Amino acid sequence: DSGVTQTPKHLITATGQRVTLRCSPRSGDLSVYWYQQSLDQGLQFLIQYYNGEERAKGNILERFSAQQFPDLHSELNLSSLELGDSALYFCASSVASGLNEQFFGPGTRLTVL
Amino acid sequence: AQTVTQSQPEMSVQEAETVTLSCTYDTSESDYYLFWYKQPPSRQMILVIRQEAYKQQNATENRFSVNFQKAAKSFSLKISDSQLGDAAMYFCAYRSAYNRDDKIIFGKGTRLHILP
Numbered sequence: 001d002s003g004v005t006q007t008p009k010h011l012i013t014a015t016g017q018r019v020t021l022r023c024s025p026r027s028g029d030l031s032v033y034w035y036q037q038s039l040d041q042g043l044q045f046l047i048q049y050y051n052g053e054e055r056a057k058g059n060i061l062e063r064f065s066a067q068q069f070p071d072l073h074s075e076l077n078l079s080s081l082e083l084g085d086s087a088l089y090f091c092a093s094s095v096a097s098g099l100n101e102q103f104f105g106p107g108t109r110l111t112v113l
Numbered sequence: 114a115q116t117v118t119q120s121q122p123e124m125s126v127q128e129a130e131t132v133t134l135s136c137t138y139d140t141s142e143s144d145y146y147l148f149w150y151k152q153p154p155s156r157q158m159i160l161v162i163r164q165e166a167y168k169q170q171n172a173t174e175n176r177f178s179v180n181f182q183k184a185a186k187s188f189s190l191k192i193s194d195s196q197l198g199d200a201a202m203y204f205c206a207y208r209s210a211y212n213r214d215d216k217i218i219f220g221k222g223t224r225l226h227i228l229p
Binding site: 033042045109 | 155156216218219221
């Protein structure tokens with residue numbers, strides 16, 4: 001158990017819908033990262049937040065957005081869902097930015113039908 | 114942009130034997146970190162080992178060791194005395210050492226089967 005929690009574990013929804021994935025980082029961790037793991041694209045970095053502010057952005061679609069709240073939990077919002085958005089979404093956290101190890105949560109499996 | 118390549122989609126090894134997983138990467142940066150992550154059927158991403166590019170000595174963690182060849186941009190993982198619990202997907206990964214960007218870049222992975 002990495003100490004990072006993600007909810008829900010599984011999510012099944014239809015095309016065109018909007019979902020919110022939630023992540024609680026390890027106690028004391030200020031940085032949160034979101035990754036997408038799909039069969040065709042592999043594991044890809046989406047976005048990073050550090051202490052409530054966006055720090056780095058990867059291949060995140062405009063239909064996706066994220067935020068980190070004052071209590072440091074983070075949410076990833078996915079809208080206008082398409083079949084290709086079906087994937088495993090990981091959240092990771094680290095103490096700060098920089099070298100510190102990123103600890104991964106168990107992931108949320110999103111299935112878009 | 115940095116890239117990570119794992120040329121072996123799948124590998125098999127007999128229990129108790131040694132296996133080496135290959136990884137090459139491309140970067141123009143001089144300072145960076147390399148990782149091997151394990152993803153068992155539970156899907157949890159587990160850090161196996163990491164290497165700082167400025168260190169010449171190869172990292173080791175119990176039965177896991179790496180062969181880091183900076184000039185060749187190669188970073189292979191050796192698993193000694195393979196155990197059934199080592200069966201998993203293994204990802205090679207790269208991270209810049211510069212604070213402007215903390216993202217980890219992953220390879221496509223190598224699925225390792227352990228034969229009893």
